[in-house]
């Protein structure tokens with residue numbers, strides 16, 4: 427199994443959601459206006475703050491990433507993830523750290539007006555419809571006067587209350603544009619910002635209500651012309667890891683291009699545009715040939731889930747397969763065929779544990795089902811919050827236990843019933859139905875069926891949709907919906923294990939499992 431971490435542009439996590447907190451924040455900022463704002467600490471929670479800053483004059487080489495914290499946690503979770511984190515973190519850290527050289531950075535910050543200001547910042551895209559008073563309120567602080575970029579952008583976009591927008595170090599007019607759009611459920615539209623240093627050529631919104639987007643910008647006098655600053659809209663997930671490295675690339679380009687000035691201290695300074703990154707883990711099941719749930723894979727999954735749950739950097743996991751044509755073949759029959767009862771018991775406990783963790787996970791789990799998904803594979807998918815299935819008639823999904831001569835335990839049945847209802851489950855379970863995509867969609871087993879090459883990007887869009895909901899409300903609701911089902915297993919876990927062991931260890935069941943495995947092997951030949 428592989429963990430790949432990608433950034434989803436997600437600025438809301440630390441955004442004050444309640445009116446009170448937003449108001450308090452504003453009040454605090456209005457009366458206490460320390461200048462310059464301190465460079466935000468590089469925290470575990472937010473690997474990259476959206477900093478709207480400008481580097482001026484001499485810069486120092488960026489220091490190494492901090493010890494401990496998120497890198498250490500990630501290192502424990504996955505060396506790959508850790509490497510990726512470190513490289514991106516390093517890149518993202520580079521600029522703000524350089525900026526910490528006294529006097530070398532100016533946070534874009536405006537004089538805060540003493541007069542009351544509208545509480546809800548509204549942005550009007552296109553720049554034409556400037557909000558009344560925007561010109562008066564969006565004056566920059568003298569320290570920021572050398573950086574007209576942000577103020578101009580804010581003005582062009584018609585920010586009603588630019589100072590507040592600019593004071594939030596993780597915010598920018600571009601983000602606010604999207605927040606606002608989102609709140610008003612309007613489709614995103616391209617915007618255009620101009621500055622003598624940078625034009626943000628286009629902000630590509632995801633289809634509403636997703637809010638990740640990419641920004642294309644032109645850095646004037648920049649040899650490479652248009653530069654993609656970040657975003658993943660419409661990209662295949664396999665490209666998602668590029669989202670973080672954009673910052674690294676940008677910084678690298680910066681030191682190679684005209685902005686070599688940054689390191690030499692000569693030449694013009696350039697605005698630096700860092701985007702907030704939050705993290706969605708992409709878990710790829712990789713247990714060839716068919717991702718059968720071996721004891722090892724189950725254990726890996728449980729451990730990874732626990733680590734991701736505990737690492738508050740993550741809000742969601744996209745679960746998909748690295749094996750061609752198969753999402754997950756369900757229980758590894760070799761783990762319960764010809765094995766002793768103790769092994770079967772250990773195996774079943776691991777299966778229970780995985781289901782419990784997934785079913786009650788506080789993270790958003792999206793299954794990107796890019797292959798066949800029978801039996802236990804279907805249960806893995808049903809434990810997620812949302813399922814996107816590739817439109818291929820060979821990729822069938824369902825609980826086919828009866829066809830193997832075995833019986834789905836009550837909690838598998840409950841999961842099925844909770845998803846597709848009682849009557850449909852009754853029929854499908856008895857018949858051991860495996861549904862092709864169109865039927866799976868019709869019966870409600872999956873939420874979307876899309877062409878195979880769009881499974882990952884659709885999963886990402888779905889993820890954005892689910893992450894749009896405040897975590898606490900979504901988590902409590904999930905718990906409310908699922909707890910009773912999970913509790914039922916928790917109450918009878920030992921009995922369920924005993925049932926399983928005594929059932930699969932019966933001679934007759936062992937024989938039918940053997941015969942089934944044999945059939946699978948022969949089918950290949």
Ligand SMILES: CCCCC/C=C\C/C=C\CC/C=C/CC(=O)SCCNC(=O)CCNC(=O)[C@H](O)C(C)(C)COP(=O)(O)OP(=O)(O)OC[C@H]1O[C@@H](n2cnc3c(N)ncnc32)[C@H](O)[C@@H]1OP(=O)(O)O
Pocket residue numbers: 715716718751752754755756757758759760798800801802803826827830832833834835925926929930943946947948949950
């Ligand atoms: C009243 C008392 C009640 C008590 C109740 C208590 C407990 C209940 C008891 C039991 C409940 C158990 C719940 C079970 C849920 C399950 O998950 S059972 C597993 C069901 N899985 C399947 O049926 C899937 C079978 N596989 C396939 O259909 C196909 O392999 C595939 C996934 C569609 C892929 O097809 P493809 O053509 O690509 O591959 P091959 O078929 O050629 O297979 C390649 C290779 O892999 C082996 N293999 C396939 N599936 C499994 C598997 N599940 N486990 C182990 N090995 C598998 C296959 O044999 C081939 O092997 P090779 O020839 O050696 O290469």
